[in-house]
Amino acid sequence: MYKRTTTVMTYHEFEDLVKKQYSIKDYDVIRLECWSNDTEQYFDPTGELDDCEEESLKKFIDGTWGGMYLARDFMEALVRDKVLEPGDYTIDVCW
16 A cells, blocks of 8 residues: 555646647647546656657647647646656546
8 A cells, every 4th residue: 555646636727737838829628638527537647758649749739730639648748848747647627
């Protein structure tokens, strides 16, 4: 048995962080991830992205691809860019 610390943020906080960090005007994580109300999404980013993930993020940020299911990639990028620390994160989805 062991104890772990998890950082919890709301989906609004996550959206705002992504928008600010990557200068994205419209990022609707609920729509793009198909998340349901009253759920929690767990991530454990280390800051590592492969070439395909990097390319998907770049295209989304540049506006050349609509991009779905990029929340994990954004979490990894936020750690890589030292906005967040590596660790356990839960995004609380409730509206």
